[in-house]
Amino acid sequence: MNDIAADVIIVGGGPGGLTAAIYTSRNRLNTLLLEKGVCGGLPATTDAVENYPGFPDGINGMELINKFKKQAARFGTNIIEFKEVKRIEPVGERIGVQTDEERYNADAVIVASGSIPKKLNIPGEEKYSGRGVSYCATCDGPLYRDKHVAVIGCGNSGLQEGESLLKHVKSIVFIEFLPYMTAEKILQERLQKNENTQFLLNHELTSIQGDAGVRSVAVRNRQTGEEKQIEVSGVFIYAGFLPNSKFLEGIVELDRWGYIATNEKMETTVPGIYAVGDVRSKKVRQINVACGEGTIAAIAAAEYINELRFKVGKT
Numbered sequence: 001m002n003d004i005a006a007d008v009i010i011v012g013g014g015p016g017g018l019t020a021a022i023y024t025s026r027n028r029l030n031t032l033l034l035e036k037g038v039c040g041g042l043p044a045t046t047d048a049v050e051n052y053p054g055f056p057d058g059i060n061g062m063e064l065i066n067k068f069k070k071q072a073a074r075f076g077t078n079i080i081e082f083k084e085v086k087r088i089e090p091v092g093e094r095i096g097v098q099t100d101e102e103r104y105n106a107d108a109v110i111v112a113s114g115s116i117p118k119k120l121n122i123p124g125e126e127k128y129s130g131r132g133v134s135y136c137a138t139c140d141g142p143l144y145r146d147k148h149v150a151v152i153g154c155g156n157s158g159l160q161e162g163e164s165l166l167k168h169v170k171s172i173v174f175i176e177f178l179p180y181m182t183a184e185k186i187l188q189e190r191l192q193k194n195e196n197t198q199f200l201l202n203h204e205l206t207s208i209q210g211d212a213g214v215r216s217v218a219v220r221n222r223q224t225g226e227e228k229q230i231e232v233s234g235v236f237i238y239a240g241f242l243p244n245s246k247f248l249e250g251i252v253e254l255d256r257w258g259y260i261a262t263n264e265k266m267e268t269t270v271p272g273i274y275a276v277g278d279v280r281s282k283k284v285r286q287i288n289v290a291c292g293e294g295t296i297a298a299i300a301a302a303e304y305i306n307e308l309r310f311k312v313g314k315t
Contacts, residue, residue, distance in 0.1 A: 005105055006030045010112060011111045033078065037082060107304070107305045131214065144168055147232075158238035251273075266280070
């Protein structure tokens, strides 16, 4: 099996990966972007993105991603969707990228593989997944028209998706493990003003019950220990995320949660491998941040490739 060569391979078609592709392609580097599903990542599942500059009235997440994708393709990025990367590792002075069917190699690889929703691993979660348990309100919200649902988590994701749900459902009970909400204040204010919302802070979801589908959830007050059942037809879980970094285990340095460690140039501990976006070890995970990191990684990768080629006498 012969390797398929490129100058730069980008793993992941979210905002960070697509931004990096725009920059490397404009730098006349042969750029290949591999995405395990459809380009977009988590932002593509968001109904309304209101904090991305340039769109004062907000924009649908998928619409925003399609603009990124179109721009990258315009400058020559070869985008291949439904191509999951299984392993990345150095091969001589090149970086090898392995999928199920092909082997690729490049001078530099930018990992922008993002993260996936974290599961709670409580009774009923797995059993009712797809039958009342969901991790994407934008995807599944219309299925719960005029029904009562629960949203687990009061961070930005939970409240943003809650707003999307309110277009369809009769009411939402928000359940938050912490005694306070971590979402932006403007989101908190909007949701708290809505008469069809209820907030249970400092509460823990302990189980999900039902028959053919979800019928109720059990919650426990973390301060008093009191437990109660709440009747709902759907449960939307936003309890954090896990990085898509398993294909780099043992290759680059990861932090204790599995996120990829980098320096300010987005360089990992292996020369030629960079990481951007939600898979990178950091504090703030936003579309704007991922785009900035994609820009930095692309510029750093171009500089690295120029130095590499100078060393071996290529022009």
